[in-house]
Amino acid sequence: MEKTRESRFMKYLRKDRLPNIFCAGCGNGIVMNTFFNGMEMAEINMEDVVLVSGIGCSSRIPGYVKCDSLHTTHGRPISFATGVKLANPDRNVVVFSGDGDAAAIGGNHLIHGARRNIDLTVICINNSIYGMTGGQISPTSPQGSYGSTAPYGSLENPFDLSKLVTAAGASYVARWTTAHPLQLSSAIKKGLKNKGFSFIEVVSQCPTYFGRKNRMKSPLDMMQWMKEESVVKRKADRMDVAELEGKIIVGDFQKKDAPEFSERICQLSSEKCPLEKPSAVRSAYRGD
Amino acid sequence: MITIDEKLCKGCNICTEFCPHHVYEESENLNKKGVHIPVPENEERCTKCQVCSLLCPDQAIKVDEEDEN
Numbered sequence: 001m002e003k004t005r006e007s008r009f010m011k012y013l014r015k016d017r018l019p020n021i022f023c024a025g026c027g028n029g030i031v032m033n034t035f036f037n038g039m040e041m042a043e044i045n046m047e048d049v050v051l052v053s054g055i056g057c058s059s060r061i062p063g064y065v066k067c068d069s070l071h072t073t074h075g076r077p078i079s080f081a082t083g084v085k086l087a088n089p090d091r092n093v094v095v096f097s098g099d100g101d102a103a104a105i106g107g108n109h110l111i112h113g114a115r116r117n118i119d120l121t122v123i124c125i126n127n128s129i130y131g132m133t134g135g136q137i138s139p140t141s142p143q144g145s146y147g148s149t150a151p152y153g154s155l156e157n158p159f160d161l162s163k164l165v166t167a168a169g170a171s172y173v174a175r176w177t178t179a180h181p182l183q184l185s186s187a188i189k190k191g192l193k194n195k196g197f198s199f200i201e202v203v204s205q206c207p208t209y210f211g212r213k214n215r216m217k218s219p220l221d222m223m224q225w226m227k228e229e230s231v232v233k234r235k236a237d238r239m240d241v242a243e244l245e246g247k248i249i250v251g252d253f254q255k256k257d258a259p260e261f262s263e264r265i266c267q268l269s270s271e272k273c274p275l276e277k278p279s280a281v282r283s284a285y286r287g288d
Numbered sequence: 289m290i291t292i293d294e295k296l297c298k299g300c301n302i303c304t305e306f307c308p309h310h311v312y313e314e315s316e317n318l319n320k321k322g323v324h325i326p327v328p329e330n331e332e333r334c335t336k337c338q339v340c341s342l343l344c345p346d347q348a349i350k351v352d353e354e355d356e357n
Contacts, residue, residue, distance in 0.1 A: 005291045007347040008338075018296060019346055024323075025300030029345025037342060179306075181342040220305045 009036045012046060014066050021060060025219025027178040027204030028058050031125055032065070034181050035094070038188025049092045052081040054106060056098035057132045058125035058204075075106030078113040081120050089262045092121070092192060099126040099140040103159050107139070114168035114197050118261040121191045121198045124161060127206035135209030142246070146213040162201050166254040171196030173254040177203040177226040180250065187252070196260050203230075203248055289352045290328040290340075296348035299323035303340045303349060309333040312340070 009032075022028050039049070049067050053059035055074035062069035068091075072080040077095045085093045102110050102124045113120060129147055130136040137147040137154045140161060144153040162175045172194040174187040184202060191198030205211060205222035216222045226248060233251030236244060290311070297319065304312040304326050313329040328334070334351070341349045 005350055006293065007341055007344070007350050009341075009347050013347065019298070022345060024298035024345075025302060026345055029347065030302075030343055033342050033344070033347065178343075181339065185342070219300050219302060223302065223306065 009033055012036050012066055013064055017064055020064055022057065023206075023208045025205065025207050025222075026057070027127065027202070027206070027219075028061055028125060030178045030181060031058070031096075031123065031184075031202050031204065032061050034184045035123065035188055037181075037185040038192060041185060041189040042192040044092055044192055048090070049094060050081075050084050050088070051094050051096060052077045052084060053096040054098075054101040055132075056101045056130075057206075058096055058098040058127075059101060061096045075101055075104070076109060077101065078106060078109040078120065078122065082113065082116075082118055085118055085120060085262050086265060089119075089266055093119070094192075095120055095122045097122060097124050098131075099124060099128065099161070100130045100138045103139045103161055103164075110165065111168040114165045114170040114199065116261040117169055117171055117196045117258050119195055119197070119263075121188070121194075122200070123188065123191075124199065124201050125204045126161060126201050127204045127210055128158075129206055129210040129213075131206040131209050135213060145210070147209070148213070162199070162249075162253045165197075165199040165201075169197075169258070170199050170254060171256050171258045172198040172252075173201075174199075174252045175201040175203065175248075176250050177223075177230055177248060178205060179223045179227040180230070183250070190252075190255075194255075195263075196258055203250075290331055290334065291350040292325060292328070293348040293350075294319040294325055296346045297323060297325050298346050299325065300345065301326060302343050302345065306343055307340050308337065309335060 046067050051062035051069040053062045054077040077097050081093045081095045126140050128141045130138050135148040137150045139159045141154045162173050166173045172191055176184040187200050191200050205219050207219040211222045230248040230250045236249045311328050311330050311334045312326040315327040317325050319325050341351050
């Protein structure tokens with residue numbers, strides 16, 4: 001196949017690793033495309049991007065992208081990303097994380113990242129289940145949904161991640177689904193442009209585990225479900241709790257200006273440093 | 289012009305379902321892995337909105353911005 005006959009996102013991908021490991025119809029590939037699209041819309045150079053991920057299906061995304069990337073321990077991508085951002089404040093640090101990674105084992109790192117309002121863009125791919133390990137119930141599985149650890153339906157109340165991160169103090173929070181690729185791209189663009197903690201929750205499909213156990217066997221069934229059940233935030237604000245039962249609220253949850261952490265740290269160290277140039281902060285990896 | 293990379297397509301059929309103008313159709317053609325590759329049967333309807341290339345999880349679809357001929 002000629003070079004010109006490839007997808008427009010192929011220039012960002014490590015071609016030798018394709019086709020990717022994701023199941024047919026997995027939402028991770030769609031999130032990857034929308035990220036590239038959002039990055040093009042924000043006019044950000046791939047050279048300035050660092051992708052950080054933890055453990056899980058969604059955390060395999062940085063492995064396919066031709067840029068600086070860091071594959072870290074389970075639940076800790078935001079901690080590693082904090083370090084990357086403080087050492088290289090001029091880089092755009094993006095965290096790819098799943099719901100099990102960000103909300104379960106890394107829940108504390110998520111809320112403390114949001115509390116500090118450090119300039120990271122966290123893309124949390126929420127497929128409501130632990131896909132990589134065999135379909136166990138995760139903290140975001142809807143009440144009553146089936147999984148391999150909940151054969152009679154989940155009894156627990158799920159986390160509303162967007163509301164959690166908004167309450168923790170993030171400056172940009174949005175939720176969209178993989179069935180809304182254009183809105184999702186523009187949310188990612190806003191997240192990349194925002195100076196502060198940006199959290200984009202993507203409700204995604206896992207046809208292999210969530211779909212199979214919840215009577216939505218194909219990725220098409222799951223995407224139709226997400227498209228039909230999503231309600232825009234503005235409309236949802238006027239609806240009562242009973243009407244919102246089982247709906248996915250999408251849209252911007254938070255957009256505010258707040259002081260950013262890495263900027264304040266740099267400012268503090270240049271004020272307190274006896275030498276003029278705080279080399280420890282500005283150029284940890286440049287050797288000058 | 290629409291090109292589908294047979295090596296990358298996994299046959300999820302998201303393109304056949306979510307193309308706003310129903311350009312794609314399921315086909316009987318099998319690739320090496322035994323996957324039914326969709327075909328752009330109604331290519332004249334395509335408005336080059338690029339939704340299919342954005343929705344393809346395997347980056348298998350290329351839609352040219354402008355026709356070369």
